Amino acid sequence: xxxxxxxxxxxxxxxxxxxxxxxxxxxxxxxxxxxxxxxxxxxxxxxxxxxxxxxxxxxxxxxxxxxxxxxxxxxxxxxxxxxxxxxxxxxxxxxxxxxxxxxxxxxxxxxxxxxxxxxxxxxxxxxxxxxxxxxxxxxxxxxxxxxxxxxxxxxxxxxxxxxxxxxxxxxxxxxxxxxxxxxxxxxxxxxxxxxxxxxxxxxxxxxxxxxxxxxxxxxxxxxxxxxxxxxxxxxxxxxxxxxxxxxxxxxxxxxxxxxxxxxxxxxxxxxxxxxxxxxxxxxxxxxxxxxxxxxxxxxxxxxxxxxxxxxxxxxxxxxxx
Numbered sequence: 001x002x003x004x005x006x007x008x009x010x011x012x013x014x015x016x017x018x019x020x021x022x023x024x025x026x027x028x029x030x031x032x033x034x035x036x037x038x039x040x041x042x043x044x045x046x047x048x049x050x051x052x053x054x055x056x057x058x059x060x061x062x063x064x065x066x067x068x069x070x071x072x073x074x075x076x077x078x079x080x081x082x083x084x085x086x087x088x089x090x091x092x093x094x095x096x097x098x099x100x101x102x103x104x105x106x107x108x109x110x111x112x113x114x115x116x117x118x119x120x121x122x123x124x125x126x127x128x129x130x131x132x133x134x135x136x137x138x139x140x141x142x143x144x145x146x147x148x149x150x151x152x153x154x155x156x157x158x159x160x161x162x163x164x165x166x167x168x169x170x171x172x173x174x175x176x177x178x179x180x181x182x183x184x185x186x187x188x189x190x191x192x193x194x195x196x197x198x199x200x201x202x203x204x205x206x207x208x209x210x211x212x213x214x215x216x217x218x219x220x221x222x223x224x225x226x227x228x229x230x231x232x233x234x235x236x237x238x239x240x241x242x243x244x245x246x247x248x249x250x251x252x253x254x255x256x257x258x259x260x261x262x263x264x265x266x267x268x269x270x271x272x273x274x275x276x277x278x279x280x281x282x283x284x285x286x287x288x289x290x291x292x293x294x295x296x297x298x299x300x301x302x303x304x305x306x307x308x309x310x311x312x313x314x315x316x317x318x319x320x321x
Contacts, residue, residue, distance in 0.1 A: 077102030089116025107203030109136035117157035132188030184228030187219025221308030
């Protein structure tokens with residue numbers, strides 16, 4: 001079996017049934033909050049009501065923002081993990097009721113997880129993230145798949161507290177830890193663990209329902225994703241609630257099953273790439289038929305896998321890092 005950590009040196013050459021109860025006692029609805037760009041327009045995402053679920057006494061989950069937003073309730077405000085899109089951030093704000101957001105942690109730089117940064121940052125929230133996530137958010141960047149530039153958000157949306165390998169702080173009785181996941185979904189992914197509540201936020205490194213996304217332009221690749229999932233498995237036990245960026249809360253067994261599937265995908269695609277097979281070739285070969293998962297866009301997935309292998313081999317890291 002090819003070692004994914006060494007392959008490129010020689011190649012190219014559950015909890016899903018949780019009741020939809022109110023998130024926390026304090027997360028009742030409140031008056032509509034204007035978006036970061038001004039008053040919310042009619043028909044925009046700001047008018048949308050987002051469902052919430054209580055995971056533990058202190059930790060809740062807001063869904064549909066468009067992904068998952070995790071909330072830790074503290075005595076002097078809440079801690080958010082990810083802020084949703086810019087369009088839906090006012091709905092996230094409304095779901096929190098009157099609670100003040102004291103800290104916001106980003107799992108990575110993508111706009112569907114950081115679009116609400118400006119709204120909460122302007123209201124005084126401290127924003128934390130991995131150093132590389134801050135670099136992406138602090139500058140304009142190119143999206144090759146969409147052939148466009150994304151302008152940097154306002155300064156209030158850029159993280160002010162960063163870490164390279166590990167971060168930790170306390171909120172009341174809750175110990176919060178953050179750690180680095182190297183080259184998994186991007187090159188700046190972070191996990192966030194609410195230790196006392198035993199809730200781990202995995203970001204887009206775990207994808208129980210959607211096609212696994214590999215942002216190769218930002219350093220993500222399939223081998224790194226397997227390594228990152230191995231790191232996550234070492235953190236958790238059978239009672240841990242694992243929250244992906246999208247989809248239902250996972251158990252350790254479900255995360256293990258996804259990790260094993262992704263590892264098999266890595267072995268198949270690494271071998272095919274070593275033999276010079278392109279994404280088109282792998283489609284024609286029926287490579288994805290060998291794993292027990294249906295893909296919404298199999299060509300895009302295989303294209304990003306191939307590009308990620310090439311980018312990792314050449315140490316390509318996008319236009320920022």
